[in-house]
Amino acid sequence: MTDAAEVSTAHLLATESPIKRFFRATEIDTRLLGMVGAMLVIWVGFQIFGKLITGEGVFLTPRNLWNLLVQTSAIAVMSTGMVLIIVMRHIDLSVGSMLSFVGVLTGVAQVYWLAPWLGSDNPMIWVVGVAVALGAGAILGAFNGFLVAYAGIPSFIVTLGGLIVYNGAAWWVIRGETVAPMDSYFELIGGTPRASWIGSEASWALGGLVCLAIVVGIVLNRSARARFKFPQRPLWAEAFLILAGCAVTLGTVAVVNAYAWPPLIAERYAKEHNIPVPPGGLIYGHGFAIPVLIALGVGVAMTFLATRTRFGRYVYAIGGNPEAAELAGVNTRKITLLMFMTMGILVGISACITAARLDAASNSLGQFDELYVIAATVIGGTSLAGGVGTIYGALLGALVMQSLQSGMTLLNFDSAVKDVIVGSVLVFAVWIDQIYRRRQS
Amino acid sequence: MNAETKAPLVELKDVSIAFGGIKAVDHASIDLYPGEVVGLLGHNGAGKSTLIKVLSGAYKRDGGDIRINGEEAVINNPRDAKRYGIETIYQTLALADNVDAAANLFLGRELRTRWGTLDDVAMEAQARRVMGRLNPNFRRFKDPVKSLSGGQRQSVAIARAIHFNARILIMDEPTAALGPQETKQVGELIKQLKAEGIGIFLISHDIHDVFDLADRVAVMKNGQVVGSGPVTAMTKDEVLGMIILGKCPPGATPGPGAMAA
Numbered sequence A: 001m002t003d004a005a006e007v008s009t010a011h012l013l014a015t016e017s018p019i020k021r022f023f024r025a026t027e028i029d030t031r032l033l034g035m036v037g038a039m040l041v042i043w044v045g046f047q048i049f050g051k052l053i054t055g056e057g058v059f060l061t062p063r064n065l066w067n068l069l070v071q072t073s074a075i076a077v078m079s080t081g082m083v084l085i086i087v088m089r090h091i092d093l094s095v096g097s098m099l100s101f102v103g104v105l106t107g108v109a110q111v112y113w114l115a116p117w118l119g120s121d122n123p124m125i126w127v128v129g130v131a132v133a134l135g136a137g138a139i140l141g142a143f144n145g146f147l148v149a150y151a152g153i154p155s156f157i158v159t160l161g162g163l164i165v166y167n168g169a170a171w172w173v174i175r176g177e178t179v180a181p182m183d184s185y186f187e188l189i190g191g192t193p194r195a196s197w198i199g200s201e202a203s204w205a206l207g208g209l210v211c212l213a214i215v216v217g218i219v220l221n222r223s224a225r226a227r228f229k230f231p232q233r234p235l236w237a238e239a240f241l242i243l244a245g246c247a248v249t250l251g252t253v254a255v256v257n258a259y260a261w262p263p264l265i266a267e268r269y270a271k272e273h274n275i276p277v278p279p280g281g282l283i284y285g286h287g288f289a290i291p292v293l294i295a296l297g298v299g300v301a302m303t304f305l306a307t308r309t310r311f312g313r314y315v316y317a318i319g320g321n322p323e324a325a326e327l328a329g330v331n332t333r334k335i336t337l338l339m340f341m342t343m344g345i346l347v348g349i350s351a352c353i354t355a356a357r358l359d360a361a362s363n364s365l366g367q368f369d370e371l372y373v374i375a376a377t378v379i380g381g382t383s384l385a386g387g388v389g390t391i392y393g394a395l396l397g398a399l400v401m402q403s404l405q406s407g408m409t410l411l412n413f414d415s416a417v418k419d420v421i422v423g424s425v426l427v428f429a430v431w432i433d434q435i436y437r438r439r440q441s
Numbered sequence B: 001m002n003a004e005t006k007a008p009l010v011e012l013k014d015v016s017i018a019f020g021g022i023k024a025v026d027h028a029s030i031d032l033y034p035g036e037v038v039g040l041l042g043h044n045g046a047g048k049s050t051l052i053k054v055l056s057g058a059y060k061r062d063g064g065d066i067r068i069n070g071e072e073a074v075i076n077n078p079r080d081a082k083r084y085g086i087e088t089i090y091q092t093l094a095l096a097d098n099v100d101a102a103a104n105l106f107l108g109r110e111l112r113t114r115w116g117t118l119d120d121v122a123m124e125a126q127a128r129r130v131m132g133r134l135n136p137n138f139r140r141f142k143d144p145v146k147s148l149s150g151g152q153r154q155s156v157a158i159a160r161a162i163h164f165n166a167r168i169l170i171m172d173e174p175t176a177a178l179g180p181q182e183t184k185q186v187g188e189l190i191k192q193l194k195a196e197g198i199g200i201f202l203i204s205h206d207i208h209d210v211f212d213l214a215d216r217v218a219v220m221k222n223g224q225v226v227g228s229g230p231v232t233a234m235t236k237d238e239v240l241g242m243i244i245l246g247k248c249p250p251g252a253t254p255g256p257g258a259m260a261a
């Protein structure tokens, strides 16, 4: 190709150091890589530390990593929305108490209204329960958004008020009682019962599909750019991206499959299905749990929303320069309202995951979640000044936060110490990020 | 002028707008015909940007009328203005700094694939074409506009205004960040657009930017129009007199801001 851009890129490639050339060609976000590195350090650190203290490293076991993913799901789901809220130069402090209120509502709906009316174990209960949660989340989120966008009240104030109001509302509904148990189908959303693990075969199949999607995505992008004669990434860089993407995907599948069912459950399952038990016992892999799949699905959907749709484009443009977006003809108020509504729906999803996982709804649901969600988002590289942030960053940030928490729980850290460390890590991470960004520019 | 007999393309009549107690624009009237370049001159703070922001839908006027092709126009926001074919290059450029040139170019009017998703490649292709016309050396299509030079950013803002078949083009200090070479290029562009029948408001605080390109000039001072008239009927010194002293020369039609003789 004789495109001048190509020539100049080729020139740059020839004069740069191999490492720089690698990052330029693959367009890998070095910040992301830093975060993955930090996470691996945390993981290995807990493993070694655990071995020194308890004589046994349990952090890097399939069982712990599997649990880690399940525990991360609820925060991860909400962090994908918080990224875009913060990108738009807003904040949502109400997500934790909104989760509590929504969780309580769906709990009450299932236990006090639907079960007596439809009979427990009616498969409609979970459908209505989820619809109640998503609907309530959407309404509350839209209300937040309306106050921010149309009444012009700063989001900090609106959602600070929301934090208090929804907390009170949740208390008002159940007065500190615990509503339990949840519907047995609904419970699957939380990942605890056996039927909420999809098993090895399905997990491998899913992993294969994701790998296929990676390949197809890269090939389609290449052919689209070829059609317009745009400069392309070098072939070796594309190959590397495909290999790395597939390796991470299949590696994750291998880990969740390596965590076998508890022997008692495997035995009972065998008995129920008349499967003879071989001498070594039956080994069934857990595979992905439903909440993890939900979180991954939400991650994909939100990434699509953020990068492939007009809505997402407007969210970023508003974050970059709200006045410019308005002057360009973007209906910034509508976008703001819709964004807060989306956040509310995500809170509804997380409320289902949390209530289902505990198999109960109570006022303590979602306590401090707003802080963890914001922390995950910020650790994931979202700038509080607005305009900058990615969904995958927030997902990784959520995983880092949860890794710290579970790691310390495994080592029996006092919860006071845990809080001190988690808070410090947040501040430290942002400080490092600032230094990195200053270096970059 | 050639087209005085037709209804003007744009007519702003007695437009007023105040911020707090400050009358930023005070009963200002200007008009514009197709294929005409009207230079809007005045000191910094004279009210030029505010007046044209009323036309582009950025500000709501307190009073006055806007007519387009002789008909009352309803312009309450920038979307309305664009519907009338009014495109604006703002003095502040009004770019979203965190996204790339193509995203800015198509902001609010994104091209979409048949599945309704953003068609980034098509947008990049058109961006390359229109930027090639303005700034042939421009290469940084993947970078956020924050990292571009002042001139490159200005090119993006100009590209955005000319890409969507404007009928009325507002250029608020369009060459402020440009070098002499690029300024000349914008001058060529203005002549070309004028030849296509587009009406252009060219705003500047510097008479030299405007005098050679404009058919008519209008001068503002303290929110009021001092006067307006064809450049052929005035000398540069007379126009300077309007800008500095508010003194309307015989070749110009005096406005409310003209110094009492």
Ligand SMILES: Nc1ncnc2c1ncn2[C@@H]1O[C@H](COP(=O)(O)OP(=O)(O)O)[C@@H](O)[C@H]1O
Binding pocket: B019, B022, B023, B024, B042, B043, B044, B045, B046, B047, B048, B049, B050, B051
């Ligand atoms: N958004 C605003 N709020 C308050 N005052 C403003 C605003 N925009 C402009 N002004 C005031 O209006 C007057 C005219 O400003 P402007 O139209 O920008 O002048 P010009 O473009 O001729 O330099 C100035 O006194 C300015 O301070």
Ligand SMILES: [Mg+2]
Binding pocket: B045, B048, B049, B050, B091, B172
């Ligand atoms: Mg101005």
